[in-house]
Each structure stands twice: as structure tokens, then as C-alpha cells.
Amino acid sequence: MIAHVQGDNINYLKTRSGIMNWLVTVDHKRIGMMYLASILCFFITGGTFAFLFRLELWSPLKEFLTPDQYNQFFTLHGVIMVFLVVVPGIPAALGNFILPLQIGAKDLAFPKLNLTSLYLYWLGAAIALWSIVAGHADQGWTMYAPYSLSQNPAVLWMMVAAFFLGFSSILTGLNFIVTMHNMRAPGMTWYRMPLFLWAMYATGIMQIFATPVLAITLILLLIENFFGIGIFDPTLGGDPLLMQHFFWFYSHPAVYIIVVPGFGIASEIIAAFSKKDIFGYRFVAYSSVAIAIIGFVVWGHHMFVAGQSELADSIFSFLTFFTAIPSAIKVFNWTATLYKGSIDLKTPMLYALQFLWNFTIGGLTGIILAILSVDIHLHDTYFVVSHFHYVAMGSTMVAFIGGIHYWWPKMTGKMYNETVGKIAAWLVFIGFNATFFVQLIMGSLGSPRRYYHYWDQFQIYHQISTVGLVILAIGLFTALINLIGSFWNGSVAPANPWGAKTLEWQADSPPVLYNFTETPIVTHGPYAFETEKA
């Protein structure tokens, strides 16, 4: 065992301070914190766009936005939230920080590549923000041809931004897979790895194999815009459906890149706060990888009404139902983990249970969209909007905020205020469900998505949804202020505040520069809790 240099056992926040040291650091913990800060900023930006057009939708008439501004706002909300917040989200922020700690390594396999990934993320983000100024991008985050072939400069800049953000996502996935294969601590076999890492592995597979197809789609769209080669442009003999195939071949695995890390965090928090080994460890681990594989064969369910051949519709509908099985296994296993546990309802656990509620609704509303006859009615209505917000916001972001609270003592060495945390958790729960459950009803009643003007009968649903969003925003800001406030008035966090058994809790809070004073030897599984002596 190579003992590392003695001088480096000051914690990673204080060793080499100064902006320059942070900007050129190769320490996975600092890169994780910088990602976390950027992602939270973009989450607020994307959220403000949503807040503004939700206010606009208060009545069917014009409040303060013109139809064009409304279209730009929902496009920016979509692009910022998908490419800048939820796709990089959990892997880049928490994954970068926690993965080396949980496998007992000093750092990721390629630290410099990790910094390159961060800079590519910032470059993509800068170009995305520049596209707001460079014109009005109003083609939705799905950029369907032929509407996106209108040589609108802002749209072209947004495609370039998505290209760099995709590349940054590939490098993160690459780093994670290599680290998990080669740099596990002695004694840590694949089945002694925490489930958060299994989720990171499944996400890595999807990032590596799906994102390049997005790169090609964007290159083809850019060339189609500049030269009109006629692959996607119907007026030149192309086929807009081919663009939808290329786009959704990436974008469906992308929605699993979004939600699978959320599963990983939920497994960690539920096991830790019920002091009980996860129920059916191998089933939960394999279901993450199974979702990653099945995610590649189902993209056609986005195109049931788009004019796809009936045979393709039937095959995609048949395969889409198989994605329900791993999700059902996970939900049942989490519920079974609570049985005979010792459940402590701290803030992270509140977010994990809230995740369970939201993901159950998200999963169930997803399966109905796979039923062919019903999807013809429900496609492109608010029902679909509510489904993917239940999964992307209700499951992923709630698990992300729960994960930030869970690892906050480890990341910053400070404890956040527990009561304020709980209030924020309840506000987020009530606000989220008020906002999006009514959209399910509105959608199945036939209200299309991306509508600036709507029928008067839907006004009550829009108003409840907007009020719900206000409560949700208050909850999120309370949580944010509570976390940031902990830097100043938070108590000093012990090494293992929650009594969890995974490896990162053996390091100090906040960890030293090379994570562990000496490399830990793993002798037991990630959730080996003792039982009560009767």
C-alpha cells in the first residue's frame, strides 16, 4: 500500500484556497462542488422561466407575455432544465463527489478528463445563454424538423450548446465506468458496492452509447440548416420522421439517464434511515442495468401518432411495457426495506418517501401512455407534460435535493437546520403535487401542451397549477437558504451523522484531499446494519 504524502491531511476545502486553485483543480470533490453550484444556478434560471409562463397562463387571455415570448420561455425552460440541470445533475454533482469516496479510491480514474468535462459543461452553458441573446429560439427542446430548419440563429446556437453538453456528459460517464472497474478498494466486490454506484454504472452505459447519436442528430440538423442536404427537410425529399427517430434514440435513454441516478440516491437514503439492509439487493442492482438496456429499444413510443408504420407502433408499444417491470421491482423493494426497520424521519428520509410517492404516480402515468389506443388520445396533451414532470422533477430533483441534504455534512462539514429542512420538504411535496396532479386531469380532458391560449373550461386547472408552483418555489427557496445558511450558523458535522454503513462515512467530514488517511479494507456489504437484541 502506497502511503500518500503526509502534508495533505487538511480537508479539501481549505488545502489550496484561492479562485485559481479551484479553477484548475483536478480534485473530484471540488469539481463536484463546482458542478453542484452551476447546476443549482441553472435550476433557478430554468425555474424562473417556468414561473413566468405559469403566471402568464393564469388566464386564457394575454397577461404580460406575447405568444412569441411564451414560446421562447417554454423552449428555454425545456432546454435549460434538460441539458443543463437534470441530465448532468446527479451524476456530475453528487456522482463526482461521492463515487470515489464510496469505492475507497483517492480520485476518479482520469482527473484531468473530469476537469475537461466541467469546462465543456461551462462552454455549453455559455453558448446556451448566448443563444437567448442571439435571437429567439422557439422550437421547443425537441427541435423537430422542419420547424427547426428555419435557419433561426438562436436555434443553431442552441444545437451547438447541446453538442458540447452531450460531450461533457460522455466524458463523465466514461470516467465513472473506468473508475468502478479498476479502482475499487481491496475487498470491495461488485456486490459489496452501494446501490448508488450501480445506478451510476447504468447511467454511464447510457451516456456512452446514447449521447453520440445526439451529436450526430445535431450535426445533421446544423448541416441541414446551412446546406439543405435533404435528409430531414421534406421539401427536398427528406423525411421529418427520420429526424424524430434519430432524436428519440438518444432522448429516451436520456430520460433514463435523468431518473436512474435518482433511484440510486433513494436506495441509499431509505436503507440508511431505516437502519436496514436493502431488500433484494441484487434485484435492485440488476433492475438499474436492465432499465439502461431496455431504454434503448423503446424510443418509438414518442411517435405513435407521428405517422410511424403500424407494425413499428405495435413493436414499440410491446417493448415499452417491459420498462415497467424493473421500475415495479424497485418500488416494491424499497417498500419492503421499510419493513421491520427503525425509521428516522429526518429531512433526507422525507425527500426519499416523497420520491416514492411521486415516482409511483410518474411510473403509472407512463405505462398508460404505452397503451396504443389510449395514447392516440393522450399524446401531446398536458397528461404527457405531467407524466414527465412527475418523473424528472418529482422523482429526480426531489431525490437530488434529498441526496444533497443526506451528503451535506460530508460535503461541507456543517449540519443544516433539521426543522427548517422538514418544513421545506413538506412545502415541496404539497406544491409539487398541487402543480402537476391537476395537469393530469386537464390533459386527459384534451388540453394540448405548449398552448398559450386555452379553452375557458381549463382555467381552474391552470390556476391551481400556478398556485401550486408558488408553494413549490417557496419550498425550494427555503431548502436552498437552509443549506447555504448552514455554512455560517450550522453546527460542525461528525464523520457519520446518520450512522450509515457505506464507505464514504468512514472518511472525515469534509474529507481530506485524498479522501482516506489510509486505504480502507472492505469486509462487509454496504448496508450491514445490526439488529435489535430482543
Added chain:
Amino acid sequence: MDNSKTFWLPEKASTFVDIVDPAFNLYLYISYFFFFLIIILVTVFTIKYLRRRPDQLATAQITHNLTLELGWTIIPLIVVMGLFFIGMKGYLHMRVAPAGYMQVNVKGQKWAWSFEYPSGAVNDTLVVPVNTPVKLALTSRDVLHSFFIPAFRTKADVIPNRWHALWFQATRTGVFPVECTQYCGTNHSYMLTAVKVVEADAYSEWLATASDPGKGKTPEQFGAILYTKRGCSACHSIDGSKAVGPSWKGLFGRQENCGAGGMVMVDEAYIRESMLSPTAKVVMGYQPVMPVFQGVLSDREVVALISYIKTLK
């Protein structure tokens, strides 16, 4: 049978209703069952096993139970396979039009629909007889649109340069809204029209008058009908307010600045040219988005529109 709106689903007005609604309601009960199963289990476990003492440990480390695991793998599998066949069977009904359908061509363009009947009638709302299968051949003149009738539970994307088919059979008379559900630009949410389901004899009566709209009307009156029927109203106002296109009020005889085309006197020739090849001379400050009406408008219709514009002082 009560055809009105339920909590979850809009009003019922087509044969597809008894394909989609039973499947929707069946699934609703399945999801209520699974959702409340999970939520009740979680609440019961949380209350029963709440940690009373800070150092309280779990009462038992049960980590796996194969029969349970296989149970919640096989049962959802059977449920979803059943759902697949229900959906599949219904879907085939909704795609294959029965014999003896009546066909109408639908043209979607940026923010207006136009319906062309085989007899030559053109209308901006779809008028169909009740209880007869109607097949729509949909195409778009510019970008993707989608033709959605919530009351009929049917929807189909409208793709440029192709005919996409959609059929339905209305079961009761009435007026049912039609919406565009594929994002198509600024007035995507105003791209609305309606399906008017009438009795068979009323339909044939309407068809007779609609097939030759100009008959017995002065060119100005015919022009006024065409103003709405051909979707001109979607972009040109007649009260002077600036919309996507210039307003027709006081247009005739005015000097317009067409940028590269220089100053142009708005006379009959200019209006005719702007209809048949609109991007020739575009007035300053307006987007060249007007669709080409060459081959769409007959000569009598062009004359009628011009004379109608003349009347708008």
C-alpha cells in the same frame, strides 16, 4: 347513454369512445390499486417501525424472499401484457377505416385548417354527416401540425409533402372542437377549428350550397366568404390592426414600401401577384411566411377576393 364530460375524459361523440374509455378506466382502477397499495404499506411501516429511541436498531434484517420477488415481477408482467393486447386490438380499429368511407382532404398550414370536399367545396370547418365513416387525408403546407378531436378521441400528425390518414365515425350531432397538438409556431394555440356533425339530409343540402359558393352571390359577397374559408383571416385583419400580414382595410390604391421591390402601387395586378407568388414583393416589416395560393385559388375566387378588398375602405 350519458355523453357528457366525466372527471377524467371529455364528451363522447364517436365510435372510438367505446375503445378508448373502457381501456382508460380499466387502467385507472389498476393504478388506483397499485398506488394505494404502496402508499398504505409505506405509511403503516413508517408508523409501526418509527424510531422511538435515538439508538434503536432494526428489529430484523430480512434482505430477500424469492417468492415475493418473483411475485412482483410476474404479476406486473401479466398485467402489462394484458394491457398491450387491449391497446393493440383497439389501435387496429382506430387505424383501419371500414369500407364505404367518405373522404375529405385536410390542409394544415401555419395556424389555419382548410377542408376540401370531393365535390370541390372548400370550408374552414369540417362538416360531416352523422353515423357515416369519414376518412381524412391530412397534409401540411409548411411545418408539422397535428389534427386532434378530443370528443372523438382521435389524433394524427400532419406532415408536409405526404398524405396521412385518419378516420372516425361520429355517433351524435353537434359541434366539437378541433385542436393542433404539434407545436407549430407563434399562433399554435390559435390553430383551432370545429367539426360540425349534422344529419345526413342537412349535410347533402349544405354540400350543395358549399360546392358552388359563388352561385347567386356578387363577387364582393363571395370574396367575404372566401376571406374566412381560405384562412386569410388567420393572418390578415380587416379592421386595420396589424397581424401577421398587412391589414386589408384601406389597402387598395395605397403605396406600399416593399424594400428591395421599391415603392409599389397596390392595384389588382399586385394583389393577384401577392396571392399566387407571395414572396415576390413582400411589404417592409412583414415576414415572408404567406403560403403559395397558385393552383389553390381558382381565377373566379381571385377576382372575388380582389373585389372584396376594394370594398374595405
Added chain:
Amino acid sequence: MATASTGLPEHHVAHHFDSAEQEFDSVKTGMWLFIASEIMMFGALFVGALLFHTLHPAAFSEGSSHLNWHLGAINTFFLLTSGLTMGLAVIAAQHGEQGKVRMNLVLSIILASGFLVVKTIEYSAKFEHGTLPGRLWHAHGFTDPFSHIFFGLYFVMTGLHATHVLIGMGMMIWALYRSTQVKFTRGYFTPIEMVAIYWALVDLVWVFLFPLLYLIG
């Protein structure tokens, strides 16, 4: 300045790796994952090409009959030979023959630039005939209404491949610089091996691109 090859500094294993072998395995798996993402990118383009091949076979045969397969064959020869020299460079690095490594690298760079020269000749011929993609098309003597799509795909695929040849040449120049900074031994030859793998990927893509566009017509 670097004295005779023996005077170059040895390579030290990075601090967060336990052994040279673990470091090499990690770098190689990382390289293979990067190769996987490249293959997925080119693969998606091949899917587009195959689809248009099945939808409009006439356009493809007419288009590829206008391509000059002799230049394509010369390009294939250039890439295969540069693949050979890169393989020999790896073996030389493993035997610590620093001079032979540089010689092979320089040979590979020359062959790669030969490929690019032939490519520019082909492109200029296309510019003259006017068979440029989409709106820039002003060629004559074509009957199939879809042949402009063939040339659109031709330019996208060969252009992307040529960009990767450029990236490969850049990596060879970087490896040449590394050979003046560190001594290659049987214990450390990673940079040369990784550049060789990347170059073999460029070969692999061309081996499928060449028949698909030039020969199947």
C-alpha cells in the same frame, strides 16, 4: 534539452493509481469507451446511409457511379499502411527503441497527410462537377431526383471521417512530442498504444465507409 534517448526521465505512475498495470488497464478501458462513443456516432450515420440506400437504391447507384474509386483505393492503401506503421511504432516503444518510434510516427503522419491530399483532390473534382449538397447543387446529367441526398450524405460522412483523420494526425504529433519528453519502455508505452488504437478506429471506419459509398453502386 533531452540528451540521448537513454537520458530521458522515466515515467512515474500517477499518485491515485496503485500500480502501473492498474494505470494501463484504466487508460485502455477509458480509450475503448471513447472508441465506443465514436463508433456509435459513425454508426448512426451509417444507419442513415443504409436507410437511404434501401429507400432510394437508384439514387445511390447513380451517385456512387460518379465517385472515382481509384482515388478511394489509394486512400485505403494510405490508411492501411499508416495502420501498419502505427503497429510497428507500438512494438518499437515496447522494446524501448525511441528512434524507431519516432521514425514510424513520422511515416504515419506522412501517409495520413497523403490521405488528406487525395481527399482534397476528390473534393475539388466534386466542386467542379457541381455535385454539392442540397441548395448548392448545380450538376448536370443526373436523372434520379434523390441523388442530391446521396452527395449530402457523402460529404457529411467523408467530411466527418477526414476530421477524425486530422485529429489522429494531431495525436501523432503529440505522441512525437511525448517521445522527446519521456522514455518508452516495456513498462510504459501507453501514449503510443492509445494513438495506435485511435488510428485503428479511423481505419475501421474507412474500411466500412469505402465500400458503402464507392463500391456498392
Added chain:
Amino acid sequence: MSSNTENHAGHADIPGHEIPKSTIIGSYFALLFLTAVMLGLSQLNVAKFDIDWLNLHAIRTTLIMGTALIMGLIVSMFLMGLRYESKLLNLTIFLSNFVFLLIFVLFTWVDTSFRGEVDPTFNEKINWTSPVKHEAAGEGHEGAATEAKPAAPAAEAAPAATEAKPEPAKEAAPAAH
């Protein structure tokens, strides 16, 4: 997947493995030979042999792509050293690429080639202008100017296009007839 502390079989801490020079040169000449085979095949004038019961053109295409596949295997197995890997990880990464691409091409092909099973007019492109059309002798596709009517006759009478049975067939594949 052995954990990282087990050293490579036998000798301690020697990374990677040596590919013998003869393999490299051997695979180079094999590749040159296969290129020659491909070129020969492509220049073979298939029309000369008037065997009509064999689709010679398709056989020639599969043979060419087959040799390309063999060349790809040689490059990946020998030049990229996949054959000498002790751990199967890199090989699985390389092969899973082709599994995903096969899925992608299979489903897009299923979509594009089975369109218009129920309504054949969907496949027919209307009102599109090909830049090539101006060069061809004036015909090519219908100009953008005229609004084309759908292929299915719009006559009031029963449509000739597809005599759709009212009750769709029971098997999973859509009512293709």
C-alpha cells in the same frame, strides 16, 4: 471482473501485452489482399452473366460488405489487440456497440419499410422539388406549384385504394392486405 489488486497472470506489474511483429505485418498484407478482393468484386460486371434466377447484384453487395466485415474484424482483433486482452471488458464494450446499432437500424427499417401498410398514400411524396429535377429532362416529381390530390380517388363511391375488412385480423401484425 477481478478486483484490481490481483496482478496480471504471472509476471508482476508489467502492463499490457506484446503483439508479435509477424502478426502486425501478416494482418497488414491480409488487409491489402482483401481490399484487392473488394475492388475486384466491385468491378465485376454482373450483367455479363445472364443468370436470372440469382439476384447477382445483391450477392455481389453482400460479398463486398462481407469482406469489409472481415477486414474490420482483422483490424479490431489484431491491430487493436482485442484478441490478446485477458479481461473480456474491452471486447464487450466493442461488441455492445454493434448490438445498439443493430437495434437502431432494425427498428428504423421496420418503420420506414412498413409505412403505408394500411394507407398506401402515406408513402407517396407530393409537392416536393428536387434540385436535381431542373437538370433532368423536365419530368421528375410534380412541381411545387400544383397542389396534388392524394392517390386514393376521392370519389364518393367506395374507395378503390384498400378494401379494408371492417373487422381487423386478430394476429399481432397490423391488418396488412
